[in-house]
Amino acid sequence: MSDALLDIRGLSVHFFTPEGIGRAVEAVDLSIAPGETLGLVGESGCGKSVTTLAVVGLVPSPPGRVVAGEVRFLGADLLQADPETLRRIRGREIGMIFQEPMTALNPVMPIGRQVAEPLMAHLGMSRTDALKKAALWLDRVRIPSAKKRLNNYPHELSGGMRQRVMIAMAMVCRPRLLIADEPTTALDVTLQRQVLSLMAELKAELNTAMLLITHDLGVVAQTAGRVAVMYAGRVVETANVRPLFAGPLHPYTQGLLQSMPLLGAGSERLYEISGTVPAATEPIRGCPFARRCPSVFERCREDAPALKMVRPGRQVSCWLYDNYGLKNSAVGN
Numbered sequence: 211m212s213d214a215l216l217d218i219r220g221l222s223v224h225f226f227t228p229e230g231i232g233r234a235v236e237a238v239d240l241s242i243a244p245g246e247t248l249g250l251v252g253e254s255g256c257g258k259s260v261t262t263l264a265v266v267g268l269v270p271s272p273p274g275r276v277v278a279g280e281v282r283f284l285g286a287d288l289l290q291a292d293p294e295t296l297r298r299i300r301g302r303e304i305g306m307i308f309q310e311p312m313t314a315l316n317p318v319m320p321i322g323r324q325v326a327e328p329l330m331a332h333l334g335m336s337r338t339d340a341l342k343k344a345a346l347w348l349d350r351v352r353i354p355s356a357k358k359r360l361n362n363y364p365h366e367l368s369g370g371m372r373q374r375v376m377i378a379m380a381m382v383c384r385p386r387l388l389i390a391d392e393p394t395t396a397l398d399v400t401l402q403r404q405v406l407s408l409m410a411e412l413k414a415e416l417n418t419a420m421l422l423i424t425h426d427l428g429v430v431a432q433t434a435g436r437v438a439v440m441y442a443g444r445v446v447e448t449a450n451v452r453p454l455f456a457g458p459l460h461p462y463t464q465g466l467l468q469s470m471p472l473l474g475a476g477s478e479r480l481y482e483i484s485g486t487v488p489a490a491t492e493p494i495r496g497c498p499f500a501r502r503c504p505s506v507f508e509r510c511r512e513d514a515p516a517l518k519m520v521r522p523g524r525q526v527s528c529w530l531y532d533n534y535g536l537k538n539s540a541v542g543n
Contacts, residue, residue: 211270213244214241214242214243214282215242215243215244215246215283215284215387215419216240216241216242216282216283216419216421217240217241217242217267217283218238218239218240218241218261218265218279218280218282218385219237219239219279219280219282219481220233220237220238220239220278220279220280221237221239221240221261221276221278221280222235222236222237222238222267222277222278222279223235223257223260223261223263223264223275223276223277223420224274224275224278225273225274225490226272226274226275227273227491229491230491231491231493232312232490232491233443233490233494234260234274234387234443234479234490235257235260235261235264235443236257236290236442236443236444237278237279238257238279238440238443238444238445238446238447239445239517240261240445241259241420242387242419242420243419244386244417244539245353245417245418245419245422245435246419246433246435246436247410247413247420247422247433247435247436248419248420248421248422248434248435248437249310249422249424249429249433249436249437249438249451250262250422250423250429250437250438250440251424251425251427251430251437251439251440251466252425252427252439252441252538253392253425253441253466253487254425255461255487255490256440256442256443257440257442257443257444257533258391258423258425258440258489259391260274260366260424261440262389262391262421262423263308264276264289265281265283265287265288265294265304265381265389265438266299266300266304266306266389266415267288267291267293267296267300267419270467275286276289277449278368280527282470283299283303283304283385283387284303284322284497293533298332299373300383301331301332301383301385302328302332302383303385303386303387304385304386304387304388304389304497305379305381305383305385305387305388305389305418306378306380306388306389306390306391306408307373307376307388307390307391307393308391309391309392309393309395310395311364311369311372311373311375311376312364312365312372312507313377314376315364315372315375315435316364317363317364317365318363319363320360320361320362320363320464321348321359321360321361321363321364321367321375322341322344322345322348322360322361322362323341323344323360323363324375324379325344325347325348325375325378325379325382326340326343327340327379328379328382329339329343329344329382332345332383333383334473341360341468342359343382344378344382345357345360345382347349347378347382348360348374348375348378350378350412351374351375351377351378351408351412352374352404352408353374353375353378354372354494357511359502361435364424368429369397369401370397370401370404370512371392371539372466373394373401373405374405374408374464377392377393377405377408377409378410378501381412381416381418384416384418386418386419386484387418387419387420387421388409388413388418388420388421389420389421389423390409390420390421390422390423391423392424392425393405393422393424394406394424394456395424395426395428403427406429406432406433408431409433411449411458414426422435426472427455427466427467428470430451431444431451431455431513431528434451435450435451435453436450436451437447437449437450437454439454439462441487441498441499442487442490442494442498442499442502443451443460443498444462444498444527445517445525446462446517446526446527446528447458447459447460447462447463447525447526447527447528448517448524448525449523449524449525450523450524453523453524455467459520459524459526459528459530459531460499460526460527460528461499461503461505461528462483462499462503463503464501465481465502467484468481468482469481469482469483475539482540483502484502485501486502488501494514495511495512495514496509496510496511496512496513497510497511497513497514497515497527498514505520505530509529510529513529515527515528515529518531522526
């Protein structure tokens with residue numbers, strides 16, 4: 211996409227371990243337009259978080275290393291940027307919300323200071339002005355008695371309030387892109403809804419694009435406009451949310467949706483995808499989903515399918531499809 215805010219092409223991230231080379235991310239293509247919300251979904255260990263760490267230059271090295279690809283943000287390849295440039299971009303142009311705020315927040319620094327730091331580091335504000343702005347943002351993310359909370363430490367806040375502090379830190383410099391990595395995993399359902407609504411409200415107000423990492427398809431349905439599905443380090447399907455939920459194309463996506471519990475389903479046993487995900491260090495020949503796929507045939511075991519467009523706005527990595535849809539059958543949108 212020539213007009214993409216973030217454009218990832220052929221990204222591969224490997225981890226070099228005594229057990230072998232772990233191919234955490236393999237030839238990933240993704241793009242996000244300004245103001246868009248892209249949901250990146252898949253089970254734990256599929257490479258979602260490593261993809262985002264590569265975007266902002268935080269892949270732990272050693273043992274990890276980006277071995278191929280481009281990550282273009284505002285036209286510049288972040289993989290070629292020097293550490294100082296990446297530090298300027300992180301927090302200023304790209305905000306990040308992490309999965310567990312108790313590990314992301316500094317336990318020995320008051321939350322007001324932590325929200326104020328990006329303002330001092332990236333916008334050159336004085337500490338006094340930054341703390342005033344921090345109080346406004348804590349109020350904006352609906353933390354009660356925000357000004358009085360400036361001197362609280364993370365352990366003095368509830369889980370929901372800590373996540374709101376993370377949102378304030380990520381958005382305080384009005385970034386162009388927000389990366390949210392499992393932002394509601396540790397919260398109960400009520401708090402999840404509140405946090406997602408708050409993120410959507412701030413995103414719309416600031417016209418910020420968002421890359422939402424999650425394994426929860428319900429969160430994607432509520433929040434994202436477009437979705438990319440990952441399996442074993444690869445993107446296997448991309449589509450707008452409604453068409454994907456109405457008619458998933460890739461057998462893995464179909465299995466994910468079938469395994470979602472349905473209201474009123476009673477005591478019926480949940481559907482499960484048979485087999486296990488191949489280990490990251492295991493050499494894969496052909497399609498990585500072949501051993502678990504109910505529609506597998508010989509070519510799947512020999513050749514790896516590329517991610518290709520099979521309908522306007524829909525891509526799938528599967529030999530069941532050609533450039534016009536399902537072979538010998540009809541594919542709906």
